[in-house]
Amino acid sequence: MPRKPRPRPATHVTLAEVAQATGVSAITVSRALNTPALVAEALRERILQAVEQMGYVPNRQARLLAAARSQTVLVLIPSLTNTVFIDVLAGIDAVLGPAGYQILIANTHYSADEELRLLRSHLEFKPDGILVSGLAQSPDCRAWLDRHGLPTVHLMDLADDGRHCVGFSQLAAGRALADHLVASGRRRIAFMAAQLDERTLKRADGWLAALTAAGLDVAGLRFDDPAPSSMALGAAMLDRILDARPDCDAVFCCNDDLAIGALARARQRGIDVPGRLAIAGFNDLQPAAWTAPALTTVATPRERVGLEAARMLLDLIAGQPPAAPCVDLGFELKLRDSA
Amino acid sequence: MPRKPRPRPATHVTLAEVAQATGVSAITVSRALNTPALVAEALRERILQAVEQMGYVPNRQARLLAAARSQTVLVLIPSLTNTVFIDVLAGIDAVLGPAGYQILIANTHYSADEELRLLRSHLEFKPDGILVSGLAQSPDCRAWLDRHGLPTVHLMDLADDGRHCVGFSQLAAGRALADHLVASGRRRIAFMAAQLDERTLKRADGWLAALTAAGLDVAGLRFDDPAPSSMALGAAMLDRILDARPDCDAVFCCNDDLAIGALARARQRGIDVPGRLAIAGFNDLQPAAWTAPALTTVATPRERVGLEAARMLLDLIAGQPPAAPCVDLGFELKLRDSA
């Protein structure tokens, strides 16, 4: 039994309707829109006029289905409120938008389970490629990625197993900052960590390596809280650290938010920074330059990570393997006044 | 002449292939996935097993085309780096994600032209609804919105012309903060504005209304810079203001970023805040509570705007008109130490 056409909103003008109104075939209208050079000028103008006047808008779903492409890239990020990933996103957007790709943002909320779930559900869009944060996907997630063989680039870290990635060494950056603290004479250097995501843990490894190499004691100087980072948490954790280790002479905070809160709390407690206590952060977010004293931190190339990762993905989608699977964008120590 | 099938990636298993492998029709596979209750249990399990084993992922493009829906919402925001809109986005995501909608984010970069261009191009997705920032769309943009008659909710402001919106009165909020400065004895209150977008201009109107109502002079106290807001610009603009008006006793910054920069610069110049100079911001972003002195500002319900706007849009899409077209979420004066 033939199917009855469903009612459509009046505004959903179709190609066929434009064709009928112009007295040509649908395919000619399609060409006038997509490959105008192939249509006689007079006809093309009549068609474009009808398109404009009827308010025709092509249906991308239908077009892409017919063309067997999606022009879509999936971006898996752990947070929508962490400036770090917003900056990366801005870089991605700046490359992929002009290239005609639609970005699908999936917020994993720092959960590997949610990452897997979101990957599976967004595969339904048949993305042309995937941008994923970090390297620590669950085995299931990696299996899906492998199975579908989609071009994939990892963000914000470096892999040595051939996976494509654009970032910098979180461990080396953590190490560099800790080395600076050691070199400036600090001896009891605490590490303040929240969220405890992959990147934070690697920075902590860098801190540990630096202290160990310098022959410094690390026992009782590592402070972890699994809660999300915030300035309030940084303030609270500074209290905890000073309660437990009043002899502590430096705090390496795993990010700037914690550090800004710690700095404010030190001020409230009348603690001289950096005289009696050094405080350092990580990322060099905008406020870091405007605290009192100005925050010593590590500048990370967030937007460039987005730009370069998007470019690499575009190459991969085009079938052109990049020169190297892994691009190291480095980091920069920002030695200001707090440490 | 019949068309030759194009080669497909091996991973792109189709419904028909799953059907063939299971020995049933495609529609039964479709039902096993979408309305499992309508399929006999034993059969359903065989099908789901094949789906799993073959790694079948439905093609959303095809599904939505056939179902004549898009399950997509377009969100037009002026910036991807301004925390204000990121917070709004987080609220939108929290409602629309669980409701099965895909969010399409279009970044207008504070440009009405780009807004129009992005609206037109994203209409190709046939979104079920639109969330748009502010009320000041270009006439062309409004014409497209009207013509397509899509459910639309405006974010972060209040309209009195029947348009759907969720926000608060930018003017009243600006007025309330300026009233506070007046009430606390300030007499030469400057307004520092950057970006000069719709919301900033309305806050300025509130500032003007408050000063005028109090009989205070406003001549030469309005300082505008069209550049994007930043802490560095806030510092630079404070210099400009104090050069032009050394007698100024308060600065109302149109947002917290400017205010934080201004506060830092005042500290560098040895200016007593709030003793000699009051400095206030707008939005109550996280760092505002951690500056020295802590920043007086206006807390805005950004995430709630996203939540409520998304809920209203869902109602509109479902054909249920909301109780009122316009939801006022209010604002809150945060009187801290800087003003």
Added chain:
DNA sequence: CTGAAAGCGCTTACAG
């Protein structure tokens, strides 16, 4: 330069 036919991968009604 233009078009008739087939197909992209799915779902909607209807029938049985």
Added chain:
DNA sequence: CTGAAAGCGCTTACAG
């Protein structure tokens, strides 16, 4: 509970 047919709105080859 299951299926044959038609259709969603477009584009891809081919022919002329």
